[in-house]
Amino acid sequence: MTGMLDGKVALITGASSGIGRGAALRLAKEGARVLLADMQDEEGESLRREIEQEGGIAAYAHCDVSQDEEVRQAVQTAVKRFGRLDTVLANAGINGVWAPIEELTPVEWDKTIAINLRGTFLTLHHAIPHLRSAGGGSILITSSVNGNRTFSSAGASAYSTSKAGQVAFMKMAALELGRYNIRVNAICPGAIHTNIGKSTTKRDTEEVEVKADIEMTDFLNEGQGEPQDVADVCLFLASDLSRHVSGVEIYVDGGASLLK
Numbered sequence: 001m002t003g004m005l006d007g008k009v010a011l012i013t014g015a016s017s018g019i020g021r022g023a024a025l026r027l028a029k030e031g032a033r034v035l036l037a038d039m040q041d042e043e044g045e046s047l048r049r050e051i052e053q054e055g056g057i058a059a060y061a062h063c064d065v066s067q068d069e070e071v072r073q074a075v076q077t078a079v080k081r082f083g084r085l086d087t088v089l090a091n092a093g094i095n096g097v098w099a100p101i102e103e104l105t106p107v108e109w110d111k112t113i114a115i116n117l118r119g120t121f122l123t124l125h126h127a128i129p130h131l132r133s134a135g136g137g138s139i140l141i142t143s144s145v146n147g148n149r150t151f152s153s154a155g156a157s158a159y160s161t162s163k164a165g166q167v168a169f170m171k172m173a174a175l176e177l178g179r180y181n182i183r184v185n186a187i188c189p190g191a192i193h194t195n196i197g198k199s200t201t202k203r204d205t206e207e208v209e210v211k212a213d214i215e216m217t218d219f220l221n222e223g224q225g226e227p228q229d230v231a232d233v234c235l236f237l238a239s240d241l242s243r244h245v246s247g248v249e250i251y252v253d254g255g256a257s258l259l260k
């Protein structure tokens with residue numbers, strides 16, 4: 001059987017859980033060889049086995065995306081193991097601490113920005129030379145509705161700022177890299193069932209919440225998506241079906257962020 005990504009190699013950060021995991025399974029099913037990068041080693045290795053049991057090809061590398069050298073090594077591992085790099089999904093991220101701005105500590109602010117924004121920069125920084133060597137490629141960045149179309153998550157100022165920054169960075173990169181046949185796009189999910197709640201700390205957010213009375217039942221799928229919904233968009237952006245698509249953010253939220 002031929003897959004949409006036969007012969008391609010993809011690097012996915014934050015691959016051990018949630019959206020990254022869903023995308024890894026989907027891209028591998030379409031023939032991509034996948035380098036799974038994350039800090040949750042057990043879950044990453046278990047995903048590698050799952051992909052291989054289904055007939056796919058994957059490897060796992062431990063990598064904290066906020067650390068320059070660790071990202072460089074993860075990218076190197078992908079190229080050494082699979083010989084090339086065609087697709088990058090800069091996906092690793094945390095919600096971090098959500099708190100009133102006057103209470104949020106500089107250390108908490110820095111951590112969210114370091115993982116979500118610096119991590120995205122480091123991933124592209126190290127991957128681009130290999131995408132150029134391959135004659136082009138597709139870069140996907142997992143941003144969010146937060147910071148781009150909605151501002152309703154009380155206390156999420158650092159998170160929303162990092163997610164808006166990712167979209168600005170994506171647009172700069174799309175312009176810069178078009179000449180190398182590299183496309184760059186962002187995916188902005190709404191509420192997706194993942195483990196992101198585990199990386200969320202909320203403190204006194206009720207103090208700064210602006211209440212809006214919105215019934216989620218009025219939205220498509222009640223405004224709740226699954227990792228597979230995001231994975232299908234990743235497949236489109238990674239494949240040649242999107243060969244003329246670059247510099248855009250795609251909302252995967254059932255339309256909910258139009259209002260909430």
Ligand SMILES: NC(=O)c1ccc[n+]([C@@H]2O[C@H](COP(=O)([O-])OP(=O)(O)OC[C@H]3O[C@@H](n4cnc5c(N)ncnc54)[C@H](O)[C@@H]3O)[C@@H](O)[C@H]2O)c1
Nearest residue numbers: 014016017018019064065092093144189191192194195196
């Ligand atoms: N779930 C949602 O509703 C939602 C909505 C919008 C955007 N997002 C974005 O999707 C991306 C993935 O989140 P998810 O919902 O799948 O969450 P998740 O917690 O299920 O998965 C995130 C993965 O990233 C990894 N990770 C965290 N910090 C890391 C680091 N420093 N280096 C490498 N890996 C790291 C975690 O170990 C985990 O495996 C994030 O960028 C998040 O902001 C999620």
